[in-house]
Amino acid sequence: MNFVPATALIIATYNWPEALHCCLLSVARQTLLPTEVIIADDGSDVRTWTVINKMRKFLPIQVLHVWQEDDGFRKTQILNKAVSQCSADYVVQVDGDVILHPSFIADHLSAAESGVFVRGSRARLTPTKTLDTLRSQNTKIGFYSNGVHNRLNAVRMPFFQQLGQRKEMKSRSVRGSNLAFWKADFIRVNGYNNELNGWGHEDEELAARFINNGICKKIVKLGAVQFHLHHQELPKPNEGLHREVIDQTLTSKIKNCIDGYEKLY
Template structure:
């Protein structure tokens, strides 16, 4: 058991079939987090019923954090979920991924003060995704049929040092495989809730981490996840979000006005 108290944060919106696979993969972890919080951006009753059914026998506390569906407000629900968390270390994923059995252990092993962790993910084809959703199976690895970006699926923990590097840049950070210290998250005022809709909210958060002297730690060969195929989300707000992140970089912004403490 790790001496670091950890919270797994899962974001979701109206895809209970995918969330079911994600939760099955969490329950199968070799090292469990201390709790799981589902940051739900306004899903319907089917998602609630699914979570309630898992709560009965889930190996750790499973907490459903929900707000009303008033459009894409992922940043706000993530802040709310982190506020309810008890772990000192937050591991964040999306609800449309399947976690390798050592995912949590790997993240805890690479955690380091003064850093946040950016992981990577392999992807599943549409055919493979449909097969796994229909069968309710989570058995998948780097060599499975229907996996692409296979190098991101290689789990070689004894060689993980070869896949670790550090950068002072928030680029290419995705909230689907991200880990950080809760105290660091609070210090930068969490996610910027001025960013509504798809795009760059995780990179903007990461840039403020960097501006506060918290370094990005990129990891490969461990902390593996498999992303289920789905249609792309609308990107109509992306230009506005891109402008915000460029301002954050230019001004070396360390915190945001509308964030964790404002929510």
């Protein structure tokens, strides 16, 4: 795009301070820093507060810590609260258990355009590589590193990134761990659905409402690369219910959720 919008990097986290530390170290290595970093904390204990305060010394930008009481998995609510604290026009959203390629923010901003939201690329680290990374705090990970699954997702080729981009009006395979959108579009669809508590598809449901409002999904390959630290999967007792909500959103062309961003006020 022809201009660089003010950009907020939102990092969702819950009680994995070692991973969050690595994530923030990778933020500090960005070739183009975001305007601000906002930690969306779903009730972590004091260890996370300690990591954030430590990393503020290494990041020459504002780092906000938006916290809510630990009352079960309420990621949708804390993300809505985090977006409400953004002063920026554009939001890049990740989880606190990923390592960002040094050009992650720059690639996202290169892909940003009016009328779209963006889904980036994610490679995975093996359990052994994850443990080694957490112990060493070495976030210099790339395509050629040992212990990388889905290695093709780790390819970054800036001169060919446009060839690796495509658009579609589908909400499938959208992950909040590598997502970017305009704050105005997020408010337009009333943000995340607060009724989706527990793990499962809250990002796809948000994407479905983006699409129902004519906001297109842009899939980015060969850029906007991140590396996901290995961990055990979370329990999914509400996944079936969440899937029903997505199906209803798509079938009925629902453009806004009832209990969303606006319920914060």
